[in-house]
Amino acid sequence: MNIVIIGGVAAGAKAAAKIKRLLPDANVAIYTDDTHVSYSSCGLPYYIQGNFSDYRMLLVRSVEEFNAAGIEVYLESKVEKILLKQQQILVCNKTDAYLVKYDKLIIATGARPRIPNIHGVTNFDNIFTVRKIEDGINIREQMKTAKKVVIVGSGYIGLELLEAFVKNGLQVTVIERSNRLISSLDADMSDLIRKRLESIKDRNFEFYTGEIVSEIKGEGRVANIVKTHSGKEFNTDMIIISAGIIPNSELAKDAGIEIGKTGAIKVNKLMQTSVPNVYACGDCCEEPHLISGKSVWVPLGSTANKEGRCAAMNAAGIYSPFEGVLGSAVSRCLNTTISMTGLTEKQAIEAGFTPVSAVVSKTDKVAYMPDVGDITLKIIADKHSGLLLGGQAIGAFGADKRINSLATALLAHLTVKEFKHNDLTYSPPYSTTIDPLLDAMNILCSKINKHC
Amino acid sequence: MNIVIIGGVAAGAKAAAKIKRLLPDANVAIYTDDTHVSYSSCGLPYYIQGNFSDYRMLLVRSVEEFNAAGIEVYLESKVEKILLKQQQILVCNKTDAYLVKYDKLIIATGARPRIPNIHGVTNFDNIFTVRKIEDGINIREQMKTAKKVVIVGSGYIGLELLEAFVKNGLQVTVIERSNRLISSLDADMSDLIRKRLESIKDRNFEFYTGEIVSEIKGEGRVANIVKTHSGKEFNTDMIIISAGIIPNSELAKDAGIEIGKTGAIKVNKLMQTSVPNVYACGDCCEEPHLISGKSVWVPLGSTANKEGRCAAMNAAGIYSPFEGVLGSAVSRCLNTTISMTGLTEKQAIEAGFTPVSAVVSKTDKVAYMPDVGDITLKIIADKHSGLLLGGQAIGAFGADKRINSLATALLAHLTVKEFKHNDLTYSPPYSTTIDPLLDAMNILCSKINKHC
Numbered sequence: 001m002n003i004v005i006i007g008g009v010a011a012g013a014k015a016a017a018k019i020k021r022l023l024p025d026a027n028v029a030i031y032t033d034d035t036h037v038s039y040s041s042c043g044l045p046y047y048i049q050g051n052f053s054d055y056r057m058l059l060v061r062s063v064e065e066f067n068a069a070g071i072e073v074y075l076e077s078k079v080e081k082i083l084l085k086q087q088q089i090l091v092c093n094k095t096d097a098y099l100v101k102y103d104k105l106i107i108a109t110g111a112r113p114r115i116p117n118i119h120g121v122t123n124f125d126n127i128f129t130v131r132k133i134e135d136g137i138n139i140r141e142q143m144k145t146a147k148k149v150v151i152v153g154s155g156y157i158g159l160e161l162l163e164a165f166v167k168n169g170l171q172v173t174v175i176e177r178s179n180r181l182i183s184s185l186d187a188d189m190s191d192l193i194r195k196r197l198e199s200i201k202d203r204n205f206e207f208y209t210g211e212i213v214s215e216i217k218g219e220g221r222v223a224n225i226v227k228t229h230s231g232k233e234f235n236t237d238m239i240i241i242s243a244g245i246i247p248n249s250e251l252a253k254d255a256g257i258e259i260g261k262t263g264a265i266k267v268n269k270l271m272q273t274s275v276p277n278v279y280a281c282g283d284c285c286e287e288p289h290l291i292s293g294k295s296v297w298v299p300l301g302s303t304a305n306k307e308g309r310c311a312a313m314n315a316a317g318i319y320s321p322f323e324g325v326l327g328s329a330v331s332r333c334l335n336t337t338i339s340m341t342g343l344t345e346k347q348a349i350e351a352g353f354t355p356v357s358a359v360v361s362k363t364d365k366v367a368y369m370p371d372v373g374d375i376t377l378k379i380i381a382d383k384h385s386g387l388l389l390g391g392q393a394i395g396a397f398g399a400d401k402r403i404n405s406l407a408t409a410l411l412a413h414l415t416v417k418e419f420k421h422n423d424l425t426y427s428p429p430y431s432t433t434i435d436p437l438l439d440a441m442n443i444l445c446s447k448i449n450k451h452c
Numbered sequence: 453m454n455i456v457i458i459g460g461v462a463a464g465a466k467a468a469a470k471i472k473r474l475l476p477d478a479n480v481a482i483y484t485d486d487t488h489v490s491y492s493s494c495g496l497p498y499y500i501q502g503n504f505s506d507y508r509m510l511l512v513r514s515v516e517e518f519n520a521a522g523i524e525v526y527l528e529s530k531v532e533k534i535l536l537k538q539q540q541i542l543v544c545n546k547t548d549a550y551l552v553k554y555d556k557l558i559i560a561t562g563a564r565p566r567i568p569n570i571h572g573v574t575n576f577d578n579i580f581t582v583r584k585i586e587d588g589i590n591i592r593e594q595m596k597t598a599k600k601v602v603i604v605g606s607g608y609i610g611l612e613l614l615e616a617f618v619k620n621g622l623q624v625t626v627i628e629r630s631n632r633l634i635s636s637l638d639a640d641m642s643d644l645i646r647k648r649l650e651s652i653k654d655r656n657f658e659f660y661t662g663e664i665v666s667e668i669k670g671e672g673r674v675a676n677i678v679k680t681h682s683g684k685e686f687n688t689d690m691i692i693i694s695a696g697i698i699p700n701s702e703l704a705k706d707a708g709i710e711i712g713k714t715g716a717i718k719v720n721k722l723m724q725t726s727v728p729n730v731y732a733c734g735d736c737c738e739e740p741h742l743i744s745g746k747s748v749w750v751p752l753g754s755t756a757n758k759e760g761r762c763a764a765m766n767a768a769g770i771y772s773p774f775e776g777v778l779g780s781a782v783s784r785c786l787n788t789t790i791s792m793t794g795l796t797e798k799q800a801i802e803a804g805f806t807p808v809s810a811v812v813s814k815t816d817k818v819a820y821m822p823d824v825g826d827i828t829l830k831i832i833a834d835k836h837s838g839l840l841l842g843g844q845a846i847g848a849f850g851a852d853k854r855i856n857s858l859a860t861a862l863l864a865h866l867t868v869k870e871f872k873h874n875d876l877t878y879s880p881p882y883s884t885t886i887d888p889l890l891d892a893m894n895i896l897c898s899k900i901n902k903h904c
């Protein structure tokens with residue numbers, strides 16, 4: 001049996017390792033246009049920051065380890081076509097083009113940075129995206145001489161890079177086309193993130209929201225001016241484009257595999273595409289949302305790993321459904337933890353719910369403890385049923401703890417009233433006597449039913 | 453309407469504040485033999501450690517605040533008797549004894565330290581328990597001149613005090629009659645706590661387990677030698693007795709109110725005792741365990757607050773059941789977070805389950821991050837049904853995060869198979885790509901059903 005996997009960052013690498021363990025006699029091969037396989041893309045901001053100096057720390061499994069496990073890895077080998085009828089793929093490397101036969105195909109082509117339509121964006125060598133190992137190496141190199149950086153986009157990666165640059169003494173300008181940071185959160189929580197970050201004393205960074213970058217200018221291959229549509233100009237020594245990502249679904253689409261409304265590959269719970277013997281997993285495919293039931297595209301490393309595992313199991317003939325995602329995420333920017341799960345208020349309305357929310361601001365531990373911080377927690381529930389729908393937390397380390405408890409409640413489809421009876425741990429260094437989660441539930445209860 | 457509350461540390465203080473808000477026209481009065489009301493007993497180890505220097509930081513609400521809210525507070529006023537037939541209590545203070553009429557009575561008498569039967573234990577002024585504000589003040593004072601301390605008992609409070617003394621440069625000896633530390637956890641996890649603590653370089657503390665203190669000797673009012681039954685002798689400048697607590701249920705028992713098998717006051721879900729118009733809440737009463745269904749006595753500050761709130765609501769005529777506890781707890785000792793929820797293996801067997809467990813040791817964040825720590829997580833489930841039963845976590849800050857997610861799963865009666873689909877947050881500073889909770893679930897799944 002020939003098992004072919006296209007792509008090998010997270011989902012592909014996991015799928016390869018898992019299926020070889022399940023089917024030791026099968027031929028398992030990874031084909032990727034990348035120079036590396038099995039690495040932590042999420043770790044790039046910390047490599048750039050200088051938390052560690054050897055990029056090989058980002059590698060989860062080396063090519064040698066894959067080979068030792070009996071898995072072939074073909075780097076810099078781009079799959080140009082999937083030939084469904086003949087169950088073959090067309091591979092092109094620097095010197096050759098050749099066909100490879102598969103019995104089971106697992107597509108794990110991932111996603112790539114979205115490059116906004118900016119005049120000059122492709123003309124310079126000091127404009128970077130943050131996705132691959134080389135991106136990290138190149139940004140670190142450029143950072144050595146740079147004093148100013150412009151970051152285009154203020155999603156999680158944009159803000160993680162802000163931290164990396166600030167810690168290295170650079171002056172940072174973030175330009176965001178939306179009117180707020182981290183627009184995947186509700187507006188009130190976005191505003192809070194900005195307020196917290198802008199409250200840092202002697203900060204060396206500025207946010208410009210509602211500004212669209214219209215042009216990048218420079219001399220030779222070196223960009224040095226970023227212009228926005230409103231006429232602002234920023235001098236800079238380097239530019240980061242972190243304006244979102246798009247799924248690498250074209251290869252599948254061109255072969256005739258069904259693509260979902262999100263633009264990512266459509267799969268069922270067994271990670272099967274519309275074509276027999278072809279699976280997809282990771283950032284290139286959509287997944288069901290556990291609360292809305294809708295197909296969503298939430299490309300995250302943790303999900304990619306789980307989907308890779310499921311794809312491998314199902315391809316090996318072991319029933320293993322992937323039930324879906326909650327969109328749980330966490331990110332850090334300087335003094336601020338940003339975490340969320342489930343639906344935002346806007347998404348809740350779109351999904352047909354009547355959201356009601358509670359926002360609680362509280363210390364992260366008992367106020368008399370040293371290093372006390374604060375957390376603002378927003379919980380969203382359905383006004384009619386009391387069903388918990390989602391939540392967002394901003395603040396000190398420990399904000400993520402509340403979101404993981406809430407994610408578990410969402411998984412279990414708990415109502416506000418049920419969650420109120422939760423017995424969460426308490427000790428002064430870890431929490432307030434009444435955890436903010438329970439305060440929020442009490443507030444929501446009275447909004448839903450005066451004495452629930 | 454006269455509402456009388458006996459005791460005012462956590463449950464009593466909460467009940468008083470809540471019922472006055474619900475019934476503003478009622479007379480609400482707290483009677484306590486304590487010198488303070490509404491304080492954080494759990495914060496004493498941190499006050500002793502010196503994390504803050506004013507003990508008033510431990511006060512949640514002052515007497516003046518209670519009075520301003522229309523609540524009377526009678527300090528150093530011991531309730532000697534509850535006269536059920538006439539709905540009165542007998543109060544004794546320094547100068548008087550008097551009767552007080554109640555329409556609703558809320559018993560929140562709390563718990564007190566258990567004093568083991570040790571020869572000489574009551575003869576000296578430098579032997580302390582850790583429960584009240586004065587205990588904290590007295591220990592801090594004694595600590596100024598002390599160089600050596602013996603702690604009798606290695607539960608949460610014993611280990612929290614160990615941290616406090618070690619941080620203040622004292623040489624600490626912990627004597628524990630059981631053969632392991634924190635015997636409320638499973639033995640394998642207890643051993644791990646000891647191993648972690650004993651791995652601290654140049655540590656200034658020693659554990660002696662399986663040793664029973666038989667005698668305390670001294671000169672005048674100053675104890676200076678602690679002897680154990682095996683013949684060991686320890687010189688010391690002060691002694692802490694932290695050998696567990698017992699419920700203050702005698703007052704209720706003497707009045708004829710039903711006491712549960714645990715020795716604490718029996719209440720139903722509405723916090724009603726066996727006698728009409730008499731409620732109990734907090735450390736003096738039992739509560740149902742959400743997994744075993746049994747009546748248990750798990751005296752904790754977070755539960756006391758919730759029970760106080762429920763007692764007040766029900767006493768005010770608003771239906772508000774307290775569903776029970778999971779026994780969720782967290783504690784810190786130096787480099788080690790200790791956290792648990794639900795049933796231990798032993799408790800699971802006693803409750804009629806067939807426990808199967810998974811133990812996962814993993815870094816608390818991605819290994820390349822600075823300050824990476826480690827967490828060992830044990831999850832227990834029922835082999836037949838797959839129902840999650842409990843868990844324990846030892847290690848870095850963040851161990852408690854996993855336990856709170858698990859507590860939520862226990863509340864929702866999730867199975868291992870259901871939890872496997874959880875979407876927990878991931879980012880390198882916060883977690884590994886696959887959270888240890890999910891690793892444990894995968895291991896448990898294969899123990900329950902090869903490919904679940």
